[in-house]
Amino acid sequence: MKPCLMLMTILLLSLNTIAQQKYTISGTIKSKAKGETLIGATVRVSSGGGTTTNEYGFYSLTLPQGRHKLEISSMGLQSNFLELNLRRDTVINLFLDDESVSLSGVTITGNSTRRSLSTPQMGLEKLTTKEMKNVPVLLGEKDAIKVIQLLPGIKSAGDGNAGMFVRGGAADQNLILLDEAPVYNASHLLGFFSTFNSDAIKDIAVYKGGMPAQYGGRLSSVLDIKMNDGNNQDFNVSGGVGLISAKLNVEGPIQKDKSSFLITGRRTYADMFLKLSNDSSLNNNSLYFYDLNAKLNYELGSKDKLYLSGYLGKDNLGVGDLFGLKWGNTTGTLRWNHIFSNKLFSNTSLIYSNYDYTISINSSTTQADIYSKIRDYNLKQEFQWYAGSNHNVRFGLNSIYHTITPGQVTTPETSELNSRTLEDRLSWENAIYASDSWKMSDNLSVTYGLRASAFSILGKGDFYNVDADGNVTDTLHYKSGEFVKTYVNLEPRLALSYKLNTYSSVKGSYVRNTQNLHLISNSTSSSPTDKWVASTNIIKPEISDQFSVGYYRDLWNADYELTVETYYKTMQNQIDYRDGADVNTVSNAIEAQLLFGKGRAYGIEWLFKKRVGRLNGWVSYTLSKTERKIDGINYNKWYNARQDRTHDIAIVAVYQLNKKWTLSANWIYYTGDAVTYPAGKYQIDGQTVYYYRGRNSHRMPNYHRLDLGATKQLKQHKRWSSELAFSLYNAYGRENAYIVQFKDSDDDPNKTVAVQTALFKFIPSISYNFKF
Template sequence: MKFYLTFLFLTITYLATAQQFVVSGTIKSKESGETIIGATVASGRQQTVSNDYGFYSLSLSSGVHEIVYRSLGKESASQSITLLKDTIINIELSDASATELDEVVVTTNTNARSLRSPQMSVEKLSTEEIKNIPVLLGEKDLLKTLQLLPGIKSAGEGNSGFFVRGGSSDQNLIVLDEATVYNAAHLLGFFSVFNSDAIKDVSVYKGSMPAQYGGRLSSVVDLRMNDGNNRKFAATGGIGLISSRLTLEGPIQKEKSSFLVSGRRTYADMFLKLSKDSALNNNQLYFYDLNTKTNFTLGKKDKLFISGYFGKDNFTINNAFGINWGNATGTLRWNHIFNNKLFSNTSFIYSNYNYEILINPTIPEGLSIISKIKDINLKQDFQWNINQRNNLRFGFNLIHHTIHPGEVTPNSPSGSINPKKLEDRYAYENAIYFNNNWKASDRLNLSYGLRFNAFTAIGAGQFYNVNTNGEITDTLQFGKGEVVKNYFNPEPRIAASFLLNNSSSLKFGYVRNVQNLHLISNSTSTNPTDKWVASNNFIRPEISDQFSLGYYKDLFNATYELNIESYYKALQNQIDYRNGSNITNSLDPIEQSLLFGIGRTYGLETLLKKKTGRLTGWISYTLSKSEKKIDQINNHQWYNARQDRTHDLAIVATYELNKRWTLAGTWIYYTGDAVTFPVGKYSINGITAYYYTDRNSQRMPDYHRLDVSVNVLLKKTKKFSSELSFGVYNAYGRENAYTINFRDNKDDPNTVEAVQTSLFRFIPSISYNFKIN
């Protein structure tokens, strides 16, 4: 840590003496007044990008400059200035106008991977990029689109869960307007909780996340909601096979404040009620989302944002079994511009995830099981444009975690079931950080930083020590607020880019990440009933050290983009479960079911993207390995992690046939996930028991699928547009394995047969979408 602070001080001291002036301001959409994230601001070789709130700051020497502003889907703008003092330039960019077919149409974010930027392993998506990509039942899904990119793997058939660079699903930090979303799945994982109509920007950091992010080992998915149109009323919506959605936005006070309300609901349960079969019409299966946001301009230097997300799922089977789960988040943010170099964002954030299992809810013998996790978070972030060569980001983050791991409540206090509750757990997770981007030369750019994490588990409650056999050896009692265990972990990071020529560069990165919250699950992907547990006296923080090396090339005058990255991650304090553990609904201390060890993941990722013309799209390929080594599992030898998958290939194409018709398709192939199948069986009192050997030593069958879609523009005027989307999921009807179970053969009980369950074949979809300006 001393090295980093000394290096930072010397860099700032040496370079801050240069004579320079600053051009700063805010970049907005001319049509809606929305601030634009990630717009490029360039003058010659000097360039920067607008931050998450549209603010930019560019240091230039005195003299005449031509400043160019660019952003995806917008007309570029330029400004000529004679710079003799610090200058404020607020810019509005217009939507890109319709182009003739023989002209080049830019349809992807050309700045997703800057050749000069040292930032590695970052993927960016806009809603424009995903609107034509075919998905299950026509529900546009940001998380499923991310699975088509290298290093990001689907958690299974139709599932919105994902794995990044060999990490498990709980090692992904998903934030919506800075609030953590602990379960990002609807309908048991088949849809994500993010309504694309409400989302402005998505950034994914695959392990090499900047220092302002923390708490997970594998990735950060940072989603930003639309602010709301502050110039005119607008409405966007759609009607599909299983859900409808509507977004309303407009000014509260024109140019100074705005609102956004976006809702979505499925109606599968309504069709069930039409059935004459009582076994069906007593079932419920639906979810809803509600995104809200308001913002207020308090003056030239201050802006206030208030945003929230509320989502719920309800799944009930014939009044005998049910499960409800949902997220609620809220974010209050204050932006302040101290001067043309220093920008501040202060956030107060609330996040809550909970689920409830209902068993026979209508009779006295029934019961409910509930669990939840709640965060209260204060975050202060500063961005300081020191000079032409240095841009510093620093701040702190204070989080209070409350975990309600499980509670059983009978419907009737006089029944045969006794109430039982696991003790609530509390913890503080605090961090301070800095990250500096340093332009060392015209060819070499560096980014270095440090995040210092302090995690404190506190009482009240009982905590346990467990021996190697899973037996509790000691029970420790702590009072309310009493410190159970402190963990202090520095998280250094450094990245470098070296420009080989005007069209190619090499990059290197190293980052250490620490994770103090752990998901307890019997499945590979995220389920509603998974439980979060915090580090304590027995469960230690997970730690990863990742090294990355990449080559980046623009081809054919930047029409194509080629990116090749390799990585290696060494993992400490990895968690797995004892053989035979039942952890999902157990109310026994979780410590008795856990084993700990090390892990490693490594791989090669390739992306070839065509960015311009009628035909656009990409080919992504990932070759990877993910392993663990834990005492008492597979004789302490390396074994495959559950999410290990050797090959993963995705081909994505969009073709603009003419101004009205757009064709799109995706083809996906990947080798089977690691799984444990029985290798034999024996009979005990007429009951078959299966024999298992090495964990995760077998494979599910290979998976492949073709999805196609057609989008037809029905009408387009200045004030109204509409379109129809047709699609087919799994167009050639591949019977991909969702699960494989084993049973005795009916004709020969001495023989075991495997039974494969497949979910989706030839799933058509149709949806109608509209926009009112």
């Protein structure tokens, strides 16, 4: 009897093993028309479950043996349906056709991204080039960063200022990546335009909370921008001509189905109009920028692919021979993708990034050139291991060598100034990380991970000790290659998602971030000449801990979506300036001008979005508070951070009137920036001197603006299309304050008057775009 029972047990176990046998399907998903790999394309299984493609279009899905029905979809492309009888590991490469949109009915799909209810990722905003295309912007330049600032929790730094503020963070607390290369100044013309040409962009993702473990080095957000690969099926040329700029995009195959190239260029020509002026004070001035994107990729075989991409952008502002300001970014990325198996994907990247600026002064008393830069050499190795049907593991390492040139002053012998070169600051930043996305059940998913970072300050050079009053008390000398100090930090990541039903879910996350590169800027505005400094023996790494909770709901057959997220963030080792600090002084001991303390930021964000139909768009609202507490500032009490704004509202609408016309509008309102106004004044030798009390205790006037846009399709054939784009920036002529200055009243010197300066009133534009 016992042998029979043992035999039956073995047979049952064998049958169970056979019944549980699983196999893996894997491959890449591409656009059929262009051959571009698709990021975030979805593979769904009719019986439940699925996966999405990674940044390079690769997917891996483990399923039980047997028959399955799959739906493959991607935003803006036709879905593909596949039936298969899975009996072994299988490689299936898939292609999706362009979506055909008809106006015969009212449903127009593919105009917007859709937020996943089941994935634990929080604080993620995604934009497509289609969404950016119709949003009206300044002078008709389609601008990724300006459109991103219409989303909740992401605030514009204001007219004429570079950068953005994300969940209470400063402008330097955003990691901006272009094909994995850091971009340290993502602005043209003092912040009026961004460095990113929309014609070169494939995908934009903004992480404002719960950043995955593969990202690090900044406290507030990650803006990850991927460039187009280039069409490997056919040659295409597109471009446009506007009031102040022109652009051209050329792409095509080097070897069809195997390799392709992309070249995109853009230049403004406002300086050419200045040269036409009869006013000699204008026609010798410079005012232009240009940028160039280029990319090559080549498939070495079924398991290997090489990418080489680069960016070059320059700005030139000058007032005759008296003053000049030039700045620009250069990046380069060489990447190698390798598929080790149907479950293991590898990406190896060598990355170069450089940002520099030069100030030229040529007056009767002063002649000087001031040069500064920050340059990185970066190695990144990452693996994605699809461990099973319920686990997706990422792990890797990142090593960056930073060189910061704080300033080189070059003068002729006749100048009153002396030439001087500040010491380069060298540092080595390393990190290892691992994370796992685990689907615990049909309703519960979790992503957990850990990032360990080490920042080493290297010689040669002098480092300082500073007393409480900002006086240098000691100078420490280090030889070339010596380690001055190493900061090691652990950065845990945790995110949870629970689906309440088929149309709603709740999520929560916790993330710790550290930052070792800091931007020292003027206290009232941002400019290209702001100084980047690395952590030193005195300047410690900034650390943030952010907790987030959110509710997500699809409404009315998923045609609409509602997102509500709230967050609380604490920050350590925050940097601000001593009262009366001069951060532009040519000195190595910048620490003498700074004070350090803590910060906090909290708020709630709403996003209501309409995805389909002739009318689509979104409404976003952010209610928030951001404060600092630093001994030596504001009587050691909490005070408003410069980027604190109570209310921030954006309404964006796009209406497809007919096949020819698309209308659009956006309206923006936000609370005025926190500033410090004079509390009183006194006279010294006939000169008025203002005194101040309370840091950032006042407000600029509230800001609001309406922008209008319209696009007319001129011709649309298989090989040729063209359009006219019209826009009106600040349609009702609101004179929003750029700066507020104070002076003695002309009628009564004992009285003080405030003088407001505005940059823009009505700014119309027209541009012609084509593609063939």
